[in-house]
Amino acid sequence: MSAAAPAAPGRPPHSAVVVGAGLAGLTAAVELADRGMRVTVLEARDRVGGRTRGIEVAPGRWIDAGAAYLGDRHTELHTLLAACDLKTAPTAMHGASRFALAEDGSRATTDGRFPPLNAVALGDLFEQLDELAAAVRPDAPWLSPNADRLDALTAADWAERQLPHPDARLFFPLFLGEMMAADPAEVSVLHLAFYLRSGGGLRYLNAFEGGAQQDRVAGGAHRLCERLARRLLEAGGVLHTGEPALAVEQSDGEVTVRTPSGSYRAAAAVVAVPPLLADAIEFRPGLPVRRAGSRTGRGCAVKVNLVFPQPVWREHGLSGWSVNAAGPLLSTVDDTPPEGSPGVLTGFVTGAEAHRFAALSPAEQRAAAVDQASRLFPMLPEPVGFHVTDWVNEPWSRGCYAALFGPGDWLALGPTLTVPHGRVHFAGTETSAEFFGLLEGAIRSGRRAAAELLAR
Ligand SMILES: Cc1cc2nc3c(=O)[nH]c(=O)nc-3n(C[C@H](O)[C@H](O)[C@H](O)COP(=O)(O)OP(=O)(O)OC[C@H]3O[C@@H](n4cnc5c(N)ncnc54)[C@H](O)[C@@H]3O)c2cc1C
Incomplete structure (x- = not known):
């Protein structure tokens, strides 16, 4: 799975290059390899998984630095998890919620998750x-x-x-x-x-129970991509990490993908990267319409995980859920691993607040997050672990949870999002009409792209 890629001497028949080893790219790659195609996956990072990543908070206990949650309607995800022998575990959401929404900074504690604000205004x-x-x-x-x-x-x-x-x-x-x-x-x-x-x-x-946050992947969502990568190799596929695609060229009935260390030729390609990164690849011949517009934004999320020996808030009847008008942690959730310890409180720093927080030094980030968490949950001891995952500045994501389509984007980009460019097909959660931006959308897009390519 390491890098290093000699230039392929010739294009094998029934071959495909997949750019991006996130969930969409790996789904497409495994589908193609399972049907006998010779598949090479090129991944820019030194790991697979893209916007999924695991953090081991204690020996054998994992949490998610990226995508975490799923619900019953995410049917393709459930099918793939089962095929990869992975289990889900319910997201913990029992007990009262904390809200710090008042201008004077005071906190309210309520049963359930409905904020203590004007119910008619929110209903409207x-x-x-x-x-x-x-x-x-x-x-x-x-x-x-x-x-x-x-x-x-x-x-x-x-x-x-x-x-x-x-x-x-x-x-x-x-x-x-x-x-x-x-x-x-x-x-x-x-x-x-x-x-x-x-x-x-x-x-x-x-919603958590009954909704899109009902469950998590036991052991971390990143495991799914790791298992898919293993399946790809078992099916005879090849995976090169640390190998960013710089250019995708088409001539003489084949595709050549160029990287800093080589070129890969195949009968067809699947580009399975987020729109802003696809737009940074040079296509020859050029795309009729770009993959991102001047107003396409990067979703802004910094995920903060505070680790404690135990989820002590549970003993006080609290769920760990909070919503806050002031940052950095605009919401918090109990992300304790299914095994019950260590206690993990995850804070989401999103939108404009994410830019401010990302610009702080690590010491300032820790001080601000710990201070806010202990005002929300005064029973918290000093954390034994502290992790910040800054997705805003991840060069190989450029937008999390997903790209944000700004004014004009849907009208300009929408009609060509899934249209192949000659022998180049497009996948990635941002090309999925169903569950756009989610793991489920990534899988559906990978399946669609593989089906298009197989139908050629
Ligand atoms: C903090 C966070 C929380 C989230 N929460 C949830 C959640 O709870 N539930 C949910 O369903 N979804 C969630 N998501 C969204 C989910 O992670 C994504 O929808 C999904 O992982 C996207 O998969 P993808 O394969 O389309 O893209 P990616 O995962 O981005 O994969 C693209 C891959 O392409 C690689 N790449 C990029 N450019 C190049 C290049 N030029 N050459 C080679 N490789 C390249 C990247 O390194 C990456 O590995 C969350 C995301 C984040 C970051």
Whole structure:
């Protein structure tokens, strides 16, 4: 699985190069290898998994630095986990929630997860979002009624016009930060509506029990990519890590992918990387439409994991869940491994706050996060472990949880997102109309790209 790639002397028949060893690329690669194709996967990082990554918080106990949660509707993910002999475990969400939403910084503790804000104003916000999602065409958002108008408007502009109540205005950016790692100024209303629809609706996307956060992959979601990589090798495939694709050329009925250390020739290719990174690859002949626009943003999430000997908040009837108007930790959740210890409180630093936090020194990050966590949960001892994963500045992700389509993006990019460019096919969660931005979307996109290629 190490790097080093001699230039291939000739193109084997029925061969494919897959660029990107995230979930989408590996799904496509394994499907192709299982059907007898000779598959080479090129991965820029020195590991597989892309936006999934594990942290071992105690011997044999893993948590997720990247993607973590899944729900029952993520059917392809469940099927793949079962095929890879991996299990899921329920996400812990028992006990009361903490909210620090008041201007004076005071905290409220409530049963359940509904914030202590004006219920009518929040109900009205959710109704409006439901209406937007219901009106969007999930298969082709750019053909939705009023697509032009909705694609020109940012979610921040929309909130300014549509949300008269201060509680709804306060909650809206927190909600978008938690759900999409987005600053409302960065996404178009069409993208917001599509994201909600694609993910199964607002309630499903935000729920733990019965929703998209119901379970986690026992041992960490990164294991899925590791198992897929192993299956690829067992099926005769080849994987080169530390091997970024710089150019994808097509001539004489074949594709050549160039990297800093060599070139790889094949009958066809799958490019399975996020839009901003696909746009950085040189395509010859050039793409008719770029993969990202000037307003395509990177989702902004920094994940902070505080590790304690035990999840002590549970003894105090608290779930570990909190939502906070001030950062850095805009929300926290109990991410204790299924084995029950060590206690892990994960903080999400999202949207504009993620840029501020990412710019701090490690010592400042730790001081700010520990201080806020211990104000929220005064029973916490000093953490025994502290991990920060800055996805904002990860050069090989450029956007987490997923790319954010800004004004104009859906109309310009949408029609060609999944259209092959000659012998080059495109995958990646951002090319999936279903569960866009999620693990499930990545798998579905990988399957689609493999099917396209096999049908050639
Ligand atoms: C903090 C965080 C939390 C998340 N939470 C969840 C969650 O709870 N549930 C959920 O379903 N999803 C979640 N997601 C989203 C989920 O991780 C992604 O949707 C999914 O992993 C995307 O897979 P992908 O294969 O499309 O892209 P990626 O995982 O980004 O894979 C692309 C791969 O391509 C490589 N690459 C890029 N450019 C090149 C190049 N030029 N040459 C070669 N290789 C290249 C990258 O290194 C990467 O390995 C989260 C993401 C993050 C970061």
